[in-house]
Amino acid sequence: MSIAYGLLAVLTLLGAVWVVTLRNLFRAALSLGLVLLGVAGLFILLEAEFLAFVQILVYVGAILTLVVFAIMLTAKLHASSASPASRQTVPAAAAALGLFLVLVSTTNALTWPDYPAAEAVSLAALGQELVKTLVLPFEVISLVFVAAMVGAIAIAANPPMKPPPS
Amino acid sequence: MPVQSLLLLSHALFCLGIYGILTRRHAIGLLLSIELILNAAALNFVLFSRAFGHVQAQAFALFIIALAACEAVVGLAIIIRLSRTAKTVFADHVDLLKG
Numbered sequence: 001m002s003i004a005y006g007l008l009a010v011l012t013l014l015g016a017v018w019v020v021t022l023r024n025l026f027r028a029a030l031s032l033g034l035v036l037l038g039v040a041g042l043f044i045l046l047e048a049e050f051l052a053f054v055q056i057l058v059y060v061g062a063i064l065t066l067v068v069f070a071i072m073l074t075a076k077l078h079a080s081s082a083s084p085a086s087r088q089t090v091p092a093a094a095a096a097l098g099l100f101l102v103l104v105s106t107t108n109a110l111t112w113p114d115y116p117a118a119e120a121v122s123l124a125a126l127g128q129e130l131v132k133t134l135v136l137p138f139e140v141i142s143l144v145f146v147a148a149m150v151g152a153i154a155i156a157a158n159p160p161m162k163p164p165p166s
Numbered sequence: 167m168p169v170q171s172l173l174l175l176s177h178a179l180f181c182l183g184i185y186g187i188l189t190r191r192h193a194i195g196l197l198l199s200i201e202l203i204l205n206a207a208a209l210n211f212v213l214f215s216r217a218f219g220h221v222q223a224q225a226f227a228l229f230i231i232a233l234a235a236c237e238a239v240v241g242l243a244i245i246i247r248l249s250r251t252a253k254t255v256f257a258d259h260v261d262l263l264k265g
Contacts (some may be wrong), residue, residue, distance in 0.1 A: 093188045
């Protein structure tokens with residue numbers, strides 16, 4: 001069990017480093033897929049199978065496909081211009097490392113319950129929670145989702161959409 | 167695996183995302199880094215849901231995934247629009263509103 005955790009953690013970390021350092025954006029997007037799969041594996045090990053499936057379906061299935069499409073559609077713009085050197089590498093690394101150390105020193109002081117202390121959350125409980133206590137956030141998320149889709153189509157439409165004459 | 171080591175992993179994911187946002191010039195690269203940060207948050211939620219047996223934490227991880235999808239869709243639409251009108255995909259070339 002511990003070996004599986006370690007392998008998935010190494011996979012996720014390696015993919016995350018590639019996402020932020022690879023110059024070729026297409027390869028960075030594929031490494032993001034690696035990270036997402038690693039996190040989905042960690043979800044399965046944490047006994048959140050439904051979330052793992054949602055993660056693979058939504059992230060790897062939908063978002064990553066969209067990102068790859070967008071990279072392909074804009075490929076001639078970043079292939080022709082000068083190679084995009086990353087900027088301020090050293091200060092950014094220092095800032096990220098500092099933030100990491102602050103986070104680690106904060107959470108290191110805390111004590112956690114022994115790991116499998118509680119029962120795993122069942123899918124039935126999650127579904128009931130979504131339609132009982134959290135029904136308002138659930139509906140708001142649906143509304144936000146529809147608004148985002150309509151907005152994305154309106155933004156990316158060619159020729160640009162015009163408001164109807166009043 | 168204890169809670170602490172998975173927390174370390176999510177801290178590392180978050181900080182790598184911050185590093186990516188600070189260094190990437192390509193707008194899609196920025197979006198990829200934001201996905202890393204959101205994933206770190208979702209991982210934290212699921213971890214605490216398992217450690218404390220809490221249902222709502224998993225529900226909020228679900229909401230994070232849904233919001234990440236919205237954010238990616240709108241962001242990519244803006245980038246495609248940008249590539250058509252401004253003929254660039256680099257975030258620091260888009261300075262029309264800069265005073």
